[in-house]
Amino acid sequence: MSNPKMASYGSWKSPFSADFLVAKSIRLGSLAVDDNNLYWLELRPADGGRVVLVRRDSKGKTVDVTPAPYNVRSRVNEYGGGAYLVSGKTVIFSNFSDQRLYLIDSGSAPRPITPEGSLYFADAIIDSHRNRLICVGEDHGVENKEPVSRLVAVNLDGNGHIETLIEGNDFYSTPRLSPDCATLAWLSWDHPNMPWDGTSLWTAEINEDGSLADPVIIAGGKDESIFQPEWSPDGILHFISDRTGWWNLYRLKDAQVEALCEKEAEFGIPQWVFGERTYCFESNSSILCTYTDSGKWYLARLNPNDGKLQTFYLPYSPTDGGCLCIGQDRIFTIGTSPSKPTAIISLDQDGRDMKIIRQAGDSKLDSGYISTPRPIEFPTTGGKTAYALFYPPCNKDFTGLEGELPPLIVKSHGGPTSAASDCLSLETQFWTSRGFGLIDVNYGGSSGYGRAYRQRLNGNWGIVDVDDCVNAAQYLVEKGEADGRRLIIRGGSAGGYTTLCALTFHDIFRAGCSRYGVGDLETLASDSHKFESRYLDSMVGPYPEKKDIYRERSPIHYVDQLNSPVIFFQGLEDKVVPPSQAEQMVAALKDKKLPVAYVAFEGEQHGFRRAENIKRSLEAELYFYSRIFGFEPADKIEPVIIDNLPD
Numbered sequence: 001m002s003n004p005k006m007a008s009y010g011s012w013k014s015p016f017s018a019d020f021l022v023a024k025s026i027r028l029g030s031l032a033v034d035d036n037n038l039y040w041l042e043l044r045p046a047d048g049g050r051v052v053l054v055r056r057d058s059k060g061k062t063v064d065v066t067p068a069p070y071n072v073r074s075r076v077n078e079y080g081g082g083a084y085l086v087s088g089k090t091v092i093f094s095n096f097s098d099q100r101l102y103l104i105d106s107g108s109a110p111r112p113i114t115p116e117g118s119l120y121f122a123d124a125i126i127d128s129h130r131n132r133l134i135c136v137g138e139d140h141g142v143e144n145k146e147p148v149s150r151l152v153a154v155n156l157d158g159n160g161h162i163e164t165l166i167e168g169n170d171f172y173s174t175p176r177l178s179p180d181c182a183t184l185a186w187l188s189w190d191h192p193n194m195p196w197d198g199t200s201l202w203t204a205e206i207n208e209d210g211s212l213a214d215p216v217i218i219a220g221g222k223d224e225s226i227f228q229p230e231w232s233p234d235g236i237l238h239f240i241s242d243r244t245g246w247w248n249l250y251r252l253k254d255a256q257v258e259a260l261c262e263k264e265a266e267f268g269i270p271q272w273v274f275g276e277r278t279y280c281f282e283s284n285s286s287i288l289c290t291y292t293d294s295g296k297w298y299l300a301r302l303n304p305n306d307g308k309l310q311t312f313y314l315p316y317s318p319t320d321g322g323c324l325c326i327g328q329d330r331i332f333t334i335g336t337s338p339s340k341p342t343a344i345i346s347l348d349q350d351g352r353d354m355k356i357i358r359q360a361g362d363s364k365l366d367s368g369y370i371s372t373p374r375p376i377e378f379p380t381t382g383g384k385t386a387y388a389l390f391y392p393p394c395n396k397d398f399t400g401l402e403g404e405l406p407p408l409i410v411k412s413h414g415g416p417t418s419a420a421s422d423c424l425s426l427e428t429q430f431w432t433s434r435g436f437g438l439i440d441v442n443y444g445g446s447s448g449y450g451r452a453y454r455q456r457l458n459g460n461w462g463i464v465d466v467d468d469c470v471n472a473a474q475y476l477v478e479k480g481e482a483d484g485r486r487l488i489i490r491g492g493s494a495g496g497y498t499t500l501c502a503l504t505f506h507d508i509f510r511a512g513c514s515r516y517g518v519g520d521l522e523t524l525a526s527d528s529h530k531f532e533s534r535y536l537d538s539m540v541g542p543y544p545e546k547k548d549i550y551r552e553r554s555p556i557h558y559v560d561q562l563n564s565p566v567i568f569f570q571g572l573e574d575k576v577v578p579p580s581q582a583e584q585m586v587a588a589l590k591d592k593k594l595p596v597a598y599v600a601f602e603g604e605q606h607g608f609r610r611a612e613n614i615k616r617s618l619e620a621e622l623y624f625y626s627r628i629f630g631f632e633p634a635d636k637i638e639p640v641i642i643d644n645l646p647d
Contacts, residue, residue, distance in 0.1 A: 070102070197225060392406075
């Protein structure tokens, strides 16, 4: 259309319907190569949110390895990861419904190799010398106590015997065997640390009976975060550490820790899930790695002997999820782009010959409807600088009414130790193609900018993150790129908490959306899963010693200050942020006679995976904003009940 039609922002007709999003999108993750086959996981919303293991052979034939109803997900630490491994013709995976490990051998039907019960498993490796798995085992059978984490060995001879190798720390991850299977390395950490705060790297020789001999700490501690220990082909232990303030690569050589490439960039990521890899070995003298610099991810080759780093400049950036592997003289990674769907890509050794193996969505997207993010830096509280990605409204068929500025959605990411990414998000385009601006804020506490930036949130959750979101919105209003009377804030999980705090303790936002967010920090401190049960010690303070601070920063106690309409979305099986958090806030806002909507989903946990629920949440949110701001959506949407909405 050569002459765009003038229409109110929010009312534009978009090709990105909610049906399009769920029908055309899958999520890709967890790459592995073995025996000339490439494996990956696909989360399929249209299949009830099931996660399927997929294999592509050397001839390009692709098949599903795990049949329905198997769902390849681990629940260790609730967030899971590290849910499968392959070795030759053998596949072993964790099944979500019962958390047992299953084995598929030469295309056979899956058969369980661990007993029914209370044990969860993740991050497994094969110990070929002893015909066993070594993995993280989490025991949920201890009555009235938090689950117990261990490193365990699972016998593969069919008897289901499980042996404890090491225990005593609160958490374990990343068991890795040396090439000769004689030495085991692993990570551990203890409450109140999270793995990005401080972890310890251990090694131990393996005795003839398979037990561990005299474990010793190689690096790390309470104030140093170690990530992804890995053995080189010649048996030298490598790892990532943030001892300088940045996650850089190191190795242990001749009993000395050596830095391989000192750089103010992050080669590691927060260990929210198991099995992530940001580097792998091509040879003893060549490491493929990914790193982020100023929020942008790159693929590179590092020579560990001279520290030279050769960066690849590609049309795709490697994902921040740590997916990288090598096989068949090809490099495999999951690549992202601001304008193309996330894809599994294959590269030759020079990075020139790129092939797309699998895409997470429809590749035939009209660029006339795609909003490309603009990285911005903006001033924030205390004379500091924060970061964000700004997506202006974009639709080739429409423009706003004369004199009208677009409404702005401020997105607060989860974690809070996560980060905004510039990868194409059809959910973001859902909003921008309808006439909304959207700013995705990397507030203080986000990863990708070094340890000091991550630690801005220490003692300041509910303050620094909120101030940065407020200042991001005000920055765009002052630049004339957003309507200050139509500012919206939305977020999920920790981002939902930031959203509710911003709505409660500031008065610039006119509407909000909390997706499985936190309204009461005290409840979160006493009713959360083990992995995050002490997370608030660093971000708020120890509980109950700092009970007054918990109350001061809990929106539930200050509903009298909240004057903007809010819509809440919640999974009813969420163990990370239980439904009571949303329900308390909804009840309080109803009592206050403030417009409020609540949409709950049976069978959903922390985050929505089923197509029908993803669709409903997007459409309901758009409907909510249309009623609050008085525009007519172009889409036909099933209404959502909004209590206390004036006629």
